[in-house]
Amino acid sequence: MLEPAYQADVVVVGAGIAGLSAAHRLTSAGVSTAVLEAAPCVGGRMSTEKVDGFRLDRIGQLLFTSYPELRLTPGFEGLVLRAFAPGVLLHSDGRRHRAGAPASGRSARGALHVVRALASAPRSPVAAAPRTAAPLGGPVDQARLSTALARIAATPVERLLARPDLPAAAALAERGVPARTVEGFLRPLLAALLCDPDLTTSSRCADLALHAFARGRLCLPEGGAESVPELLARSLPPGTVHTGVRVTSVATNAVTTAEHGVVRCRAVLLATDARAAAELLPGLRVPDFHPVTVVHHTTDEPPQTGASLLLDADRGGPVAHTAVLSRIDPSRAPAGRALISSTVLGRPPEGVDTAVRMHLSRLYGTSTRRWETLAVHHTPEAVPAMRPPHDLRRPVRLLAGLYVCGDHRDTSTVQGALHSARRAAAAVLADLGAAASLHRADPAPSLPTAA
Template sequence: MLEPVYQADVVVVGAGIAGLSAAHHLTSAGVTTAVLEAAPCVGGRMSTEKVDGFRLDRFGQLLSTSYPELRLTPGLDALVLRSFAPGVLLHHDGRRHRAGAPAGTGSARGALHAVRALAGAPRGSAAPGARTGARSLDIGTPLRLRALLGRIATTPVERLLARPELPAAQALVARGTPARTVDGFLRPLLAALLCDPELTTSSRCADLALRSFAAGRLCVPEGGAEVLPELLAGALPPGTVHTGVRVTSVSTTSVTTAEHGEIRCRAVLLATDARAAAELLPGLRVPDFHPVTVVHHTTDEPPATGTSLLLDADRGGPVAHTAVVSEVDPSRAPAGRALVSSTVLGAPPEGVDTAVRMHLSRLYGTPTDRWETLAVHHIPEAVPAMRPPHDLHRPVRLLAGLYVCGDHRDTSTVQGALHSARRAAAAVLADLGATGSMHRADPLPAFRKAA
């Protein structure tokens, strides 16, 4: 019998970083792949708005130089990461204190070298104007903090995952961690890393987040969050990615689109967010989500915190963390202007911009009433919740011919999205028996962007 005619080996639904990364793994194995995206551009939540020479991330998810997938994913060779200063600045009782920085720069430098194209990242140092000498934040001695972070950085992942699983806040107390260390350092840090201010996240996921923080440096992509998906899309074979194409149904051998009817294939990989995936495949679990609001301001007199990430240990306002991001990545603001980007976790308060300005004035120790608001981006379903029990490797193979990937299948991070894409592509290739160039019978339709 003749093999049924198809138009691509694999159709990937969704052109976020998970779908684009999976497409790279598939095309590298000789599998013809079509990536269909309903939006007019790639990237999903990792998008960047351009306003008067500023580059404003809609969702400023923090990355780490210790993320393995950033160097393992094809297409990211040209990625440049800009690092924050080592550790973080903690605001407590009207003062700022550095915490979590390694004893020297050696460990941070080693982590930087582990990521390609990172040579241009600025070297962080103690933030100018941060008053750290007069009085220290009571979170434990620097040596004890370094020892804590050093232990978790070198603990094998298997051992971390073997620990009893609790909500992160409960686990920190159950392990006997001093309350001053939890409240003064670990809680604000983990809230920033997990976008979960109440630390309801699985303790195993929290341990992995701490391990990444301790083993590397927090960073952002040069040019904005959109650079990651744009690099991935640009490095795929021409004609692979098609935007403005809405998929209305899927099966193991085809997808149906609103614009072009049915497209036949040998396998379908859903790489959308969790809710969109469940709409196409009723029965898929939709997790709860953590909402995130990002507020961008500009001023011609930047606060003197250098390239540091500033966290509020007192939880004295809506801002969980903030930074003069143009100091970290100068490409994000025009010359002579500073870009201050601040993140609010959970439901934003009424009059969020006014509340954020008041809080920033206390955090930075400077008036903010003359700062200009550039944008307020609220994403109600920004980060899938990872409450216990949380499966860190949810199945990516639903059945032969139908697969799913995204940050809702691993950890709710860029690392998790990229890793789930690798797992899904491996499952597809194993089922297809891909050993080289695959058969392709009919051309794809002439895709056009939706009007």
């Protein structure tokens, strides 16, 4: 059977959010696109396991309502975000304190307001501990931090990226932030946002995380992390995404697959994770990674912390942050049950579930002995490390016809993955020329039949 000169204008390798969002931009410009994914489903690391009516994310990605790419990416019109309560809860010296919430709905974004422990917290030995100062220090320290967050919220991103690049911990020390404020608020917050408990991350990336925190609300996609890539995949032209297709080699005008032989094209965009991309293109650098472990529990008597993200300012156990996710997104648990998801950063301890239960008992001020463990998800290469000097705009155009995108080319966040996809799609379109002048393949590319 005669075959066309090419089956698609562009082949995208990888159906994570970077590859799918790039495919949206390409198809919207009239460029026929085939997305090839080795796994049986789309999403990559943004996956959700379903257990007895629960929706359990394998990596607890935290999003922000202030992420620009969530508004700018085609295909996200139907995305539903469930917001946490404003700010975060800090556990310190046996009590919980709210921090980072605006003083009022109309206050400047980024203003800091600290209140005492939640009045609704259960009366228990932990909750009844002697009164202590908030973990941010005294009123002067709190006022300084309020001013600093308001300032970073108003600072243009370009100015943040022009700052000297240091390890985040060193940058905080150099800026004269009181040690109590760093240890009591900024360190646990940044550790949660960057998945980096030692704050070795680039200070520019840390500033971007604080910028997003000060300007928006922490949130989760309704229905689990997988709902984001699934939404993108459903809104692409039918036949664009092909799962269960393993790419074994790439060139500027073709990819070779294990199942369907050679697929000819005008350009190839690698949108896999960093390690898989380097296996196809050995010259690409593989970064270090931050491991993440997420432990999911359920109970019929949930802790009284509302829809809040709870951080441990004392670092008294393995849990970096935890939340009753069913309070934020009820679709993640069946009726009458609560879903508590807790994140451990770095190498997990032996007997991680037991260690997490003991820590959660102190954080929530309640017994966890009757909680049921639903799943323990350990991902050794969860988040690419962003140590300084970190290039937030690593090249996406390797050469004419060959491109790469993903969170390892930008910041190691959903925002970074989407932004890198936008840069890569723009480079592809610029090299291919105006969409109206291209010789088109079929709008929904078909793969050759496997031999």
